[in-house]
Amino acid sequence: MPDDFAPASHVRLGSNSGQPQTRLDGLAKITGQATYAADNAPEGMLWAVYAGAPAGRGRVASLDTGAALAHPGVVHVITPQNRAELQQDPDARAHVFAWKIDILQSETIRYAGAPVALVLAETLEAATEGARLLAPEVEPLPVRIGFDDGEPFEAATVGIGANPATSVGDLEAGFAAAERITEVEIETPPQYHNAMEPHAIVAQWQDGRLVIDTPNQAIVMSRPLFAEYFGIAPEDVHIRSPYLGGGFGSKAILNGPQILACLAARETGRPVKLVLSRAQMYGPVGHRGATRQTLRLGTDAEGRLTALAHHSVSATSSFDDFLEPAANASLNTYASPAISASHSGSRWDIGTPGPMRAPGEATGSAALECAMDEAAEAAGLDPLEFRLRNYAETDPATGRAFSSKALRECYRLGAERFGWAGRPMAPGQMRDAKGRLLGWGMGTSLFPAPMSQALARATLRADGSALVETAAADMGQGAWTALAQIAADGLGLDLAQVEFRSGDSELPDGGVAGGSGHTATAGSALFSAGQDAVAQLVRLAVEDPASPLHGAGNQAVRAQGGRLMLEGDPSRSESYAAVLARAGLETLAGNGRGARSPEAAGAHAMFSHGAVFAEVAVDPDLFQIRVTRLVGAFAAGRIINPRLAESQLFGGMVWGLGFALQEEAVHDRRSGRLVNGDLAGYHVPVNADLASIEALTVPEEDPFVNALGVKGVGELGITGTVGAIANAVWHATGRRARRFPVMIEDLL
Amino acid sequence: MKSFDYLRPDTLDEALAALSDPDAAALGGGTNLLDLMKLGVAGPSKIVDLTRLPGLDRIETLPDGTVRIGALVRNAALPRDPGFAAAFPMVAEALLSGASGQLRNAATVGGNLMQATRCAYFQDPFAACNRRAPGTGCDAKDGANRNHAILGWSPACIATHPSDFCVPLAALGAIVEIAGPDGLRELPLAEFHLLPGEEAHLTTQLAPGEIVLALRLPPGAADFAGHARYLKLRERNSYAFAIVSAAAALRLEDGVIREARLALGGVAARPWRATAAETLLAGARPAPETFAAAAEAALAEAAPSGANGFKIALAGRILARALAAAAAGTPARMPALPGSVLDDSDTEAAHA
Ligand SMILES: Cc1cc2nc3c(=O)[nH]c(=O)nc-3n(C[C@H](O)[C@H](O)[C@H](O)COP(=O)(O)OP(=O)(O)OC[C@H]3O[C@@H](n4cnc5c(N)ncnc54)[C@H](O)[C@@H]3O)c2cc1C
Numbered sequence A: 001m002p003d004d005f006a007p008a009s010h011v012r013l014g015s016n017s018g019q020p021q022t023r024l025d026g027l028a029k030i031t032g033q034a035t036y037a038a039d040n041a042p043e044g045m046l047w048a049v050y051a052g053a054p055a056g057r058g059r060v061a062s063l064d065t066g067a068a069l070a071h072p073g074v075v076h077v078i079t080p081q082n083r084a085e086l087q088q089d090p091d092a093r094a095h096v097f098a099w100k101i102d103i104l105q106s107e108t109i110r111y112a113g114a115p116v117a118l119v120l121a122e123t124l125e126a127a128t129e130g131a132r133l134l135a136p137e138v139e140p141l142p143v144r145i146g147f148d149d150g151e152p153f154e155a156a157t158v159g160i161g162a163n164p165a166t167s168v169g170d171l172e173a174g175f176a177a178a179e180r181i182t183e184v185e186i187e188t189p190p191q192y193h194n195a196m197e198p199h200a201i202v203a204q205w206q207d208g209r210l211v212i213d214t215p216n217q218a219i220v221m222s223r224p225l226f227a228e229y230f231g232i233a234p235e236d237v238h239i240r241s242p243y244l245g246g247g248f249g250s251k252a253i254l255n256g257p258q259i260l261a262c263l264a265a266r267e268t269g270r271p272v273k274l275v276l277s278r279a280q281m282y283g284p285v286g287h288r289g290a291t292r293q294t295l296r297l298g299t300d301a302e303g304r305l306t307a308l309a310h311h312s313v314s315a316t317s318s319f320d321d322f323l324e325p326a327a328n329a330s331l332n333t334y335a336s337p338a339i340s341a342s343h344s345g346s347r348w349d350i351g352t353p354g355p356m357r358a359p360g361e362a363t364g365s366a367a368l369e370c371a372m373d374e375a376a377e378a379a380g381l382d383p384l385e386f387r388l389r390n391y392a393e394t395d396p397a398t399g400r401a402f403s404s405k406a407l408r409e410c411y412r413l414g415a416e417r418f419g420w421a422g423r424p425m426a427p428g429q430m431r432d433a434k435g436r437l438l439g440w441g442m443g444t445s446l447f448p449a450p451m452s453q454a455l456a457r458a459t460l461r462a463d464g465s466a467l468v469e470t471a472a473a474d475m476g477q478g479a480w481t482a483l484a485q486i487a488a489d490g491l492g493l494d495l496a497q498v499e500f501r502s503g504d505s506e507l508p509d510g511g512v513a514g515g516s517g518h519t520a521t522a523g524s525a526l527f528s529a530g531q532d533a534v535a536q537l538v539r540l541a542v543e544d545p546a547s548p549l550h551g552a553g554n555q556a557v558r559a560q561g562g563r564l565m566l567e568g569d570p571s572r573s574e575s576y577a578a579v580l581a582r583a584g585l586e587t588l589a590g591n592g593r594g595a596r597s598p599e600a601a602g603a604h605a606m607f608s609h610g611a612v613f614a615e616v617a618v619d620p621d622l623f624q625i626r627v628t629r630l631v632g633a634f635a636a637g638r639i640i641n642p643r644l645a646e647s648q649l650f651g652g653m654v655w656g657l658g659f660a661l662q663e664e665a666v667h668d669r670r671s672g673r674l675v676n677g678d679l680a681g682y683h684v685p686v687n688a689d690l691a692s693i694e695a696l697t698v699p700e701e702d703p704f705v706n707a708l709g710v711k712g713v714g715e716l717g718i719t720g721t722v723g724a725i726a727n728a729v730w731h732a733t734g735r736r737a738r739r740f741p742v743m744i745e746d747l748l
Numbered sequence B: 001m002k003s004f005d006y007l008r009p010d011t012l013d014e015a016l017a018a019l020s021d022p023d024a025a026a027l028g029g030g031t032n033l034l035d036l037m038k039l040g041v042a043g044p045s046k047i048v049d050l051t052r053l054p055g056l057d058r059i060e061t062l063p064d065g066t067v068r069i070g071a072l073v074r075n076a077a078l079p080r081d082p083g084f085a086a087a088f089p090m091v092a093e094a095l096l097s098g099a100s101g102q103l104r105n106a107a108t109v110g111g112n113l114m115q116a117t118r119c120a121y122f123q124d125p126f127a128a129c130n131r132r133a134p135g136t137g138c139d140a141k142d143g144a145n146r147n148h149a150i151l152g153w154s155p156a157c158i159a160t161h162p163s164d165f166c167v168p169l170a171a172l173g174a175i176v177e178i179a180g181p182d183g184l185r186e187l188p189l190a191e192f193h194l195l196p197g198e199e200a201h202l203t204t205q206l207a208p209g210e211i212v213l214a215l216r217l218p219p220g221a222a223d224f225a226g227h228a229r230y231l232k233l234r235e236r237n238s239y240a241f242a243i244v245s246a247a248a249a250l251r252l253e254d255g256v257i258r259e260a261r262l263a264l265g266g267v268a269a270r271p272w273r274a275t276a277a278e279t280l281l282a283g284a285r286p287a288p289e290t291f292a293a294a295a296e297a298a299l300a301e302a303a304p305s306g307a308n309g310f311k312i313a314l315a316g317r318i319l320a321r322a323l324a325a326a327a328a329g330t331p332a333r334m335p336a337l338p339g340s341v342l343d344d345s346d347t348e349a350a351h352a
């Protein structure tokens, strides 16, 4: 396929984009018609349940497989002793998106809850009881959890292949020139994705092909990862992932239980279903690693940054290296002549962390925004004024121009909407009618606008409607709706005339639903596929003497509402169906690709921005906190669907609230087991936590990010919000956050 | 999971007969028992579903003014009953401050009394826990114990009873009716739950084979309706167990406290009736200093059982706050955020 399907220059989208279309799959979901992976139950299926390691470190000395096998309904037990050979080493990291996973490769226990054996049975109940009966006996070793017990190490990479240390300018000179230096240390805890839908897989082998129902954020990309384990071709893996009940990064990465289910299906010759329990979600499927961050901010007499040093000690597992790239949040946010972002690691006996909604950006922004607030206080400046003085006109890390950056407008709009003016500088000055402490805080939101690569196909049909196809992933965020809107625009059709097919690896690669780049990437592919189909249609028309458009130049023909028409003379027009009919075509297919060209990527710094303002009410004696107002103003390029974008931004902001005040996975430091590994113990926000929320978007034309001008809104809202809330808590109480979540005892 | 027999008796006698099996467990709404079974903490071989027993889902007023609540009344139904909510507003408020709407729809009065501690180690079959497995030790003592007891704990166990509902019940002198193989008996609710002492696994006075039949609020308990509040401190503003909570009810005459009823929640293995503080308040005029003194008296014996010393100060403060709120008068309408110190509804008193 030639490369030039991707539209080269900024395009004019049609009338579908920009509409607040409700989710096209909404009705199916709320009526239970939508089938999630675990809803599948093929004929002859076995249930798989794995037993998890009861210790955080050590060795499984024995398993009572006899007891498990004796339990009625149990068919088979797979342990490291009898586990069949796999074609891939689970500890190999063969791919940049592949992490070391646990597939019963040994008796060594690397973290509590890691699979130690898999039980297959005729019913879920029998498999569950079988797994319990295995009662592993363990030779434990001392567990290392927490920054004080973790093993320090120098990291080779952070995040997904990023540099652990980056610096620009002369840091020493910057600090030497500073009038003031603000130093802040902040810890963030381990956090878990907690998607509503637990990880699940139904695996079956059909004529040598592996057919999998599993929620997946990277459908086509995952095929080779599965295939390698079984020595089959990627094309022989068929992944179906029509609906995801949330992914947040955890469903983009291959995990051990998935391979175990496929293996079990091969060994037993029967379809196998494995659904993680809620408790099992805290272990083998990733999480956001803890960080201990230190920031030093040098400022001059006018409150301008002279140097900014941000270091993160990021926790990871004892055996793999995903490190939360927290410090990198300081590279692109504020102007400073000298910036350093560096990381080191701390090895804990926990499951390996992975990308979780705004990986690095969320943790880093939380700490940076708190530090900026302290520096503003030290400089005697209003926090907004302080940020404006340090506004980055160009990307601080690279010196490049921003492809677009309407952050100033976000600050202005957000502050105005919130009513920021008149905020007292000192903390503890404001009370509500009931005598509660009120505090106002703010933070800057920033998230990259990356693109991955995607392909799409658009097929015009004889009746003038179209089928568009790409293996995109709808995690519940509404991707399919926004993508269908873009696809319809690419085709010059109304949304109702477009059939959208997705979520299946047999379709053209829709790329990864990650990095907030899915709409931009898959959308670009879909748009260009539509344009390709339309271009072919136009060629047919203008070359056909029977067409009213005969002889018109390609450029002079416009496609809209299922008709081709001469620009400037709508009387010369005909329907798509008419062109196809005359040409004797049942269908006409166009192909498209979405990707950013390296030149475009190298020329500009590309980010979404925003400003979040928070008000909290705090009880003056008991220190219970409630966020009474959150106002965010965001600039994220072109908004394809304002309703869905708003709900994504809300979701991010509410996530930020959870980060600031609630979310924390607590491990027992002796056993390594989670003490709050369920949704009763691991708190995420509820409606009562937030009295009012607004997410405004600032119009932003970006001719560089991609032809559609689309950035992303999926992760942006978390950044900025965490700091805004922590800063508001300070403004109410005079207490600075030193760790997240902020707890009542921290304020006493 | 482990297989078990499921029985749904239609009469009390059948139920009691089935429960004479030491491996049997009574089932109310199942919101606690089923979780514990899935966790492998409870493993009954027989489940006796009480929810079809006749007559136990009623709220009745007896001739002497006693209000009797059947053990199967749902946690959602009680606060919804207008008569009940008006007579015992702090009980209604406590119920509505607990769990979530869905859980309250399922949970029963009996199950709420009998619910297990939320101590993480109790819920983890691999952990040492004297309450679950006598003699194994207490992993909470040197573990995650931020929300453990500050009153009445022992080295054997530092767990708390997590119920909100039981706190105002203890304050109001509720009586628990118990049915068992030897007939009926009754006990004050404030003594129903046992403090750990040496034997942490004995959590209530209920003997094997006995069930909770009903609760009674004695005549006179409604006399506090005009000045009664339940306040609950928590980090999440709803759907969270208390860090500490307090029920405070006053009978005021001519601006003087004739009688006070106080209990604390989230502080001990039982709802903690604060009788010394009640005595101190009798005859006093409502005033911040008086309330602070009462709070101090209530917590005189308090001691941290781990990294939870902060709860002592908070328990005192929430008790004083609940007293002040009660003195100000029961709100005319149930607050939008029941039990919350951050509720925004207008606080116009009911002048009951
Ligand atoms: C996520 C979550 C959050 C919660 N939050 C709160 C909260 O904030 N505040 C709060 O107070 N509670 C809270 N709860 C606890 C909830 O109130 C209890 O689970 C519920 O009240 C138990 O009632 P049930 O009928 O479902 O009991 P079941 O689960 O049926 O039974 C619980 C226990 O009581 C026994 N039992 C039941 N009925 C009887 C009887 N009549 N006689 C003798 N024994 C009996 C059972 O054998 C079992 O041991 C929460 C629970 C969950 C799961």
Ligand code: SF4
Pocket (backbone or CB within 6 Å): B117, B119, B120, B121, B122, B128, B129, B130, B131, B132, B137, B138, B139, B140, B141, B156, B157, B158, B159, B200
């Ligand atoms: S506090 Fe009680 S319930 Fe918790 S581990 Fe110790 S003995 Fe068990």
